[in-house]
Amino acid sequence: MRIDRGGHVAAIGVGADEGETGVAVAMEAIDDVAAGMSPVEAAWIAVRDMLRRSLGARTFDGWLKPLGLDGFDDDSGVVTLAAPSDFMASWVATHFADQLRASWRAVLPHVTEVRVAARSESVRLASFGADTPSAIEPTVPVAVVEAAAPLAMIGTPLEARYTFDSFVVGKANEVAYNAARTLALGGPVTFNPLFLHGGTGLGKTHLMHAIGQDYLARHPDARVIYMSAEKFMFEFVSAMRAKDTLTFKARLRSADLLMIDDVQFIAGKDSTQEEFFHTMNEIISAGRRLIITADRSPQDLEGIESRILSRLGWGLVADVNPADFELRLNIIDKKLEGMTGATVPADVAMFLAKRISANVRELEGALNRVVAYATLLGRTIDMDFAQETLADLLRANQRRITIEEIQRRVSDHYRIRQTEMSSARRAREVARPRQVAMYLSKQLTPRSLPEIGRRFGGRDHTTVIHAVKQIEKLRAQDAELDADVRLLIRQLEG
Numbered sequence: 001m002r003i004d005r006g007g008h009v010a011a012i013g014v015g016a017d018e019g020e021t022g023v024a025v026a027m028e029a030i031d032d033v034a035a036g037m038s039p040v041e042a043a044w045i046a047v048r049d050m051l052r053r054s055l056g057a058r059t060f061d062g063w064l065k066p067l068g069l070d071g072f073d074d075d076s077g078v079v080t081l082a083a084p085s086d087f088m089a090s091w092v093a094t095h096f097a098d099q100l101r102a103s104w105r106a107v108l109p110h111v112t113e114v115r116v117a118a119r120s121e122s123v124r125l126a127s128f129g130a131d132t133p134s135a136i137e138p139t140v141p142v143a144v145v146e147a148a149a150p151l152a153m154i155g156t157p158l159e160a161r162y163t164f165d166s167f168v169v170g171k172a173n174e175v176a177y178n179a180a181r182t183l184a185l186g187g188p189v190t191f192n193p194l195f196l197h198g199g200t201g202l203g204k205t206h207l208m209h210a211i212g213q214d215y216l217a218r219h220p221d222a223r224v225i226y227m228s229a230e231k232f233m234f235e236f237v238s239a240m241r242a243k244d245t246l247t248f249k250a251r252l253r254s255a256d257l258l259m260i261d262d263v264q265f266i267a268g269k270d271s272t273q274e275e276f277f278h279t280m281n282e283i284i285s286a287g288r289r290l291i292i293t294a295d296r297s298p299q300d301l302e303g304i305e306s307r308i309l310s311r312l313g314w315g316l317v318a319d320v321n322p323a324d325f326e327l328r329l330n331i332i333d334k335k336l337e338g339m340t341g342a343t344v345p346a347d348v349a350m351f352l353a354k355r356i357s358a359n360v361r362e363l364e365g366a367l368n369r370v371v372a373y374a375t376l377l378g379r380t381i382d383m384d385f386a387q388e389t390l391a392d393l394l395r396a397n398q399r400r401i402t403i404e405e406i407q408r409r410v411s412d413h414y415r416i417r418q419t420e421m422s423s424a425r426r427a428r429e430v431a432r433p434r435q436v437a438m439y440l441s442k443q444l445t446p447r448s449l450p451e452i453g454r455r456f457g458g459r460d461h462t463t464v465i466h467a468v469k470q471i472e473k474l475r476a477q478d479a480e481l482d483a484d485v486r487l488l489i490r491q492l493e494g
Contacts, residue, residue: 067083166338198322229260263304403437
C-alpha cells in the first residue's frame, strides 16, 4: 500500500535486518486495533507517544507534533511522514533521524526506511495523511474535506475532524462557540475581527477549523485561508527574499475568510507585524471575515504593536477557559462515541476527567493512549490499567497548576470578581486576596516573579516579592488566614 503525495522528500536511512520477509508479521501484532484504524496507524500512535516521552513535550510539540502519517509501502517497508513545509521536513530529517528510526523499529521491526516529505498544497486535504490528526495521538480515521475545499483553501489545510458537531460546549467555551457559529453563517455580523484567546489545547484551533469548514459548506466558492502566525511570517519572509511580496499580499488580502492562529508568535517581528497590520486593515475594510487566536488576551500580548492591539479590540474578544469537570467528562463521552469497540468503564472515565485537567488536548491524548495500549496489549481497561498506562502523565498533572486557576479559586473563595486580580484597586478586601493569589502562584507554579506580576495586571516583580513575604508573615500570625491558604492549596492540588 502506498499513497503518493507531492513534495520534496528528505530520506532517513534505516538498515534492513537480514531474513526479514516484509511487514506482515509485525502487522499481525497490532491487527484489528480499532474499527477503521489500520495497523500502521495504530503503530503511529505508539511511535508518537514514545517520541513525546523520550524528547520531552517542548521539543515534541515544536517539531514532531505537526507531522502526519502520509503512507506506508508494504513491499519496501518505507514509512512516509508528512511535514507542513520544506523547512520542517529538512529540519526533522536532519535532527531527529535516530529517534524516528528507533521508535518505528521498536514498534515495527520490519520498517526499512523513514521519509519526511513536505506536502504539496494541491493534495494535502484529499489524501491519506490528511485523515491522520497531527495535534495529538491519532484517533480513528475520519472523512476528508470535500473535494472542492482544496481549490478554495490556501495555506494550511483544514482538519476534517474539527467540526462544530465534534466540539463539546460548556460554560468555559460557550461564548467563543456561539461567536464562531455566528461568523460561519456568512450573514451580517456586528463584530469583526473575532479574537479567541486561551491556553494551549483548550479548543481555539478546533473552532477555527470548524468555522472554515462550515463557511465553505455554505459558500463553496469562497476563498478561505487558515494558517499559523508562524507560517504567515515564514511565507512573508520567503516572499521578500523572492522579491514577490505582491503575490503574497494579493493572495491573503483576497480571502473571504482569513484565520491566523497563535498571533503571539509574531511578537517582536517588526516587518512581519507591518504586513500583518495592513492585511488586517484590508480584510476588515472590505467587510470580509477575520479570526485571530492567541494564548492570552490582547492587553497581555507583549511585543505586539499597539495599533494591531487596537484593531483586535475593535471586534469581539472571547476567551476559552480551562474545561471544568463536567465538560471534561462530556468530552470523554463524545470521544468514546467515535471509538467503535472501545469499552471504558464509567469509573475510569470519571478518573480521567478528574485527574487530567490541564487541557482538552491532553485529556483526549490520555484517552487515546489508554484505548490503544489496551488493544495492542490485549488488556481490559480498568482503573489499575489506566493508572499504570498514564503514570507519567498523572504525575505531571499533579504538579501542573496555572496562575489562572489560582486566581479563579482565590476569587471564588473571597467572593470577589476575578478581574480584581489585575485591577488597580488597593482596598483591603481586594488587595489581600490578590496577595494570597500571588503567594500561591509563587508556591505552586514554576512561573518567574516577573511573569507572575504580568498576570496580575502588569505589576512589577517587586510587588510579587512583597506579597509573598507579607502572606508568609501573616500566616504565622493569623490562624484564620493560614487556614484559608491551607484550604486553597488542598483544593488546587486535589
